[in-house]
Amino acid sequence: MVEAVTIQRPQRWDTPFCEDMGAVDVERILALDPFREMDRDRFPDSMSLAGIISNDMRVVDCQDGDIVMREGDYGNSAFLVLKGQVRVILQPGLPESVLGRAPSQKKGLLQALAQLWRNPSFPEVRGAYSAEANEAMSSRAGTDQQARVFLQDVPAVLDEHQTATLTSGDMFGEIAALGRTQRTASVISDGPSELLEIRWQGLRDIRRRVDDFREHVDRLYRERSLASHLRATPMFQNLDEAAIARIADETLFETYGDFDWHTQYQRERGESFNLRLAGEPVIVAEGDYPDGLLLVRAGFARVSQSVNNGHRTIRYIGRGAVFGMAEIVHNWSDGAVKTGPGGGDDNALGDDPTKTLQATLRALGYVDILRVPTAVIEELVLPTLSGEALDQYGQLDERQDSAEAAGADETGANRLIDPGMLEFLVEHRYINGTATMLMDLDRCVRCDDCVVACARAHDGNPRFNRHGRRHDHYMVANACMHCMDPVCMIGCPTGAIHRSSAGGQVVINDTTCIGCATCANSCPYDNIRMVEIRDNSGAFIRDTVTNAPIVKASKCDLCLDQPGGPACQRACPHDALKRVDMQDLADLEKWLNR
Amino acid sequence: MITFARRRWLNGFITLLAGAGLLAWYTAYDVALYQPAFLTGWLLLAVILVLTLYNGRKKLSMVPVGTAAAWLQWHIYSGFLAILIFALHIEWSLPNGVLERLLALFFVAVAGSGLVGIYLSRRYARMLTRRTEEVVLERIPQFIADLRTQAETLVLESAVETGSSTIADFYGNRLANYFAAPRNLRLHLQGSRRASFALMTDLNIMTRYLNDQEMVYAEKLRALVERKDRLDYAHALQTTLKAWLFVHLPATYGLLLLALLHLILVYSFGGAG
Incomplete structure (x- = not known):
């Protein structure tokens, strides 16, 4: 009978973001904006603001050219500039090679093969829990946190790329940290800079308790993600910066459902289909006038059509998808089509009566929607699209008869998902x-x-x-x-x-x-x-x-x-x-x- | 992504082409008065060795040497070619030596079990999907033991609560053995429901002697019998899906050993080289 090993049960903040955050650092940060203005009484003793700063934040000193964050990485933290300045590389971003992306740490062939005989004979063995291994673990974490890639030739990079400058008091990286999404841009240090890195757990806890901070973060979240989202939308590819800016000004932000959607889902998954469907917020309904192009910024939505007394799901859409474009294209005046670059001669959509939305869009859990008014699309976007593109975007969700709705197309010519x-x-x-x-x-x-x-x-x-x-x-x-x-x-x-x-x-x-x-x-x-x-x-x-x-x-x-x-x-x-x-x-x- | 039908046609066509080429080569070689048996023998051994590698690939799942599915396709269609090479090697007639006959027998066992394996894999997988819930084969005995405990508890309770021994007697005579272990393997493999039908018929007959209170217990017992039947079905099919490999693999190793012996004998006494 082997003797059990005992260790102290791990707790939150057992492994702080940085071991070096001392009381002096915490006091210094507490005296800076935006922390200075925060009401510390809103934080419980077990989760004090000083505790969050001490355990969920760290001060990062960057040298000229250091890459603070890389486009495409999945971010778990946001940054606040304390001293100096950083440059945000605007689109097109830095090439992969410049970003210093190393290949992922995969096992070699022999290491993979060795798993045949090296795997432990007991389940769930963690050999690292000896005294020596614990020391190794903490020191390894410390060294990893300081690893940083830097650019060799900063002036050349700045010459070749458009950048935006962020200075003391500016925050960045919060979009990816809170949205659990990829970083949308790379950021490099322009000269020596001092940054405060806040891991998302700390960001979340402060955001939850401080209204001003929440509004500030939300404002940045909306402002900064919008332009890049619009640029990434295929139908906006032909637009210049002025048009993108105009669309950004006119775009409405809408949020449906609950950010913590999973708790509601878990609670209601035993309910009947109709009850759960009724609980899904309707973003736009079938038969509504298409008053705007809807862009899904985050989350998922169900596209459905009514079938007698029920609803049939025809597809689902997620981040980056658009809804309502087909109806807008269809309803666009025939004369306007002909002014487009593609000539629009082969586009006969204008002869049909005005189409209302052909399907209902419902939030599946939490959905962030950008609504670009139809008038803006008609004025700025549709004229830039070719006839082929208009045909492609103008494909309506035509209603299917009940026989088709009941089962899959058996012809095999155009099979879809059952x-x-x-x-x-x-x-x-x-x-x-x-x-x-x-x-x-x-x-x-x-x-x-x-x-x-x-x-x-x-x-x-x-x-x-x-x-x-x-x-x-x-x-x-x-x-x-x-x-x-x-x-x-x-x-x-x-x-x-x-x-x-x-x-x-x-x-x-x-x-x-x-x-x-x-x-x-x-x-x-x-x-x-x-x-x-x-x-x-x-x-x-x-x-x-x-x-x-x-x-x-x-x-x-x-x-x-x-x-x-x-x-x-x-x-x-x-x-x-x-x-x-x-x-x-x-x-x-x-x-x-x- | 290629459809299964297209893949079947493509692989079948390639195999047929290879087979036709092999036949042409064999005929030309034969006409030229060479001894094709030596070359077909070596070719057959090489193909069998390649076929055997598939089992090694399954063990080395962590090494990136192609997917197991791609290997299985190679395995199946190379297997078909091996049958043709074998037929050419023995010149479409029964070998005359004892060792040669034994060797041929092992080859037939390997090829035959392989063909049976393909058939079972395609047919039983569908049958399992249609009639049973997903259950891991190794856990079935435990599930059956749980059902047995539930059935025994139910029967005892019925005897105590109703004061009648009809259900208990029926259980003792007809169901105790049924719940003891997986049953009716052969009938399930044949797709027959005769055994469960007979059991249900007997259960229905027994209900003539039950009052309303006992009927409640009888219905619960019926549900347990039905669940046991589904487990037996899953057990029969899943066992067979694994069991054919217990013929295919040992026969393969036996075949390799005998082929080696055959090779030594041929080169020692058969005039080769």
């Missing part, structure tokens, strides 16, 4: 996944090769269950879907669960996970498990005070460190398993209709 399957995916919010594990049970021989391969790639511990909800002969297995909107990250007190900078996968840093189970409870898909960990001898590692086993959150990491990618998918001999990006409907459709 309506039942679509409802199933939307209903259970699987549309959130970028790597949803879809299994075709008609081909699955239940050999569990996928599970075995997963276990081999993760120290003998499978990171998913070959079990899950079914529709027809498809099953969505209980494996982390690496969601577009990873709500599991919302409550993590230490930031242990985060986006990988390599590919945006949602991964857990085992060393900083305190086993609070917030992520597991938040995950609407039950794809995170809490596991009791052991040392190398197989003994459970226990808390020194309570003697209870130490637990850690565990889930699929999409084989981030494996040379070949997801082992489960590669191991399936019968093509029964695929990790599907639910935003890539074309790929999903092809897989379903193989």
Whole structure:
């Protein structure tokens, strides 16, 4: 019988953002804007403002050319300029090579092969919990935090790229930190600068308690994300800066649903379909006049059409999608079409009567919408589009008769996703996944090769269950879907669960996970498990005070460190398993209709 | 993404083309009065070794050497080619030596079990999807034990609460053995529901002697029997889906050993080289 190892149960702030934040630093920051104006009484003793500054912030000294953050990275922190200035690189951003992106840390061939005999014989072994290993862990974290890439030739970069300057008191990076999204721009230090880096847990706690700060952050959030979002919208590609600015001025911001949508979803998932549908906020309804082009800035929305007394989902849309363009194009006057660059001669849409919206748009959880008024689209956007583009954007969601609505098109000529399957995916919010594990049970021989391969790639511990909800002969297995909107990250007190900078996968840093189970409870898909960990001898590692086993959150990491990618998918001999990006409907459709 | 039908046609066509080329080459070689048996023998051994690598690939899931699905396609269609090469090698007739016959028998066992495996993989996977809930094979005995406990508790309760032994007697005579372990494997594999139909018929007959209170227990018992039947079905099909490999793999290793022996004998005494 091996003796249990005991350690003190990890707590939030056990691993502060920076070990070097001393009382002097905290006092200095408290005396600066915007912290000076904050009412400290609004913070409880257990979560004081000084505590947040001490544990969730760190002072970063940058040299000239240091890359503070890189476009495309998944951000977990925001920055406040304390001294000096930084430059935001406007579009087009810096090339990948200049940003110093290193390849992700994947195992070599021999290291991968060694997993055959090196995997521990006990489940969930964390060999690192010896006294020596703990020391190594803290020092490793410290050194990682200071690693910084810098630009060799700053003047050349500044000459070649348009930049915006941020100086003392300016904040940046909050969009990605709060929205759990990729950084939209790279920022470099222009000369020596001193920055305050705030990890998103601290940002969230301050935002929750200080109204001015919340309004300030929200204003920045809206101002800065809008222009880049508009520029990234395909139909605005031909517009110049003046037109983009004009659209930005005219755009309305709308938010539907709850930011913490997963709690409501978990509460209501047992209710009937109609009840849940009624609970989804209607953004625009079928039959409404299309008074604006709707751009989805964040979240998901259901596009549905009424069928007798019910609603049939015809597709779902997510971040970056637009709604209502077809009707606007259709309703545009015939004469105006002919003034466009494409001539519009082949566009006969103008002869038809005015079209109202052909479908209803509902918020699935939380949705941020940008509404660009129709008049602005007609004046600034449509004239810049070619006839082909107008035809493409003018494809209406025509109503289908009930026979088509009841089942899939059997001709095979233009097969789509089976309506039942679509409802199933939307209903259970699987549309959130970028790597949803879809299994075709008609081909699955239940050999569990996928599970075995997963276990081999993760120290003998499978990171998913070959079990899950079914529709027809498809099953969505209980494996982390690496969601577009990873709500599991919302409550993590230490930031242990985060986006990988390599590919945006949602991964857990085992060393900083305190086993609070917030992520597991938040995950609407039950794809995170809490596991009791052991040392190398197989003994459970226990808390020194309570003697209870130490637990850690565990889930699929999409084989981030494996040379070949997801082992489960590669191991399936019968093509029964695929990790599907639910935003890539074309790929999903092809897989379903193989 | 290529559809399954297109992939089948493409792979089948390539295999047919390769087979036709092989036949032409064999005929030309034969006409030229060479001894094609030596070349077909070496070719067959090479193909069998390549086919055997598939099992190794399954073990090395962590190494990026192509997907298991792609390997399986190679495995299946190379297997078809191997059958043709084997037929050419034995010149479409039964070998005359004891070792050669044993070797041929092992080849037939490997190829036959492989073909059966393809059929089972395609058919049983669909059958499992249509009739059962998803359950891991290794857990089925535990689920059956749970059902047995529930059934026994129910029967005892019915006897105590109703003061009648009809259900308990029926359980003792007809169901105790049924709940003891997975049953009716052969019938489930045949797709027959005769056993469960007979059990349900007996249960219906028994209900003639029950009052309303006992009927409640009988209905609960019926639900347990139905769940057990589904578990038996899953157990039968999943066991078979794994069991064919217990023929295919050992026969493959036996075949390799015998082929090696055959090779040594041929080169020692058969005039080769």
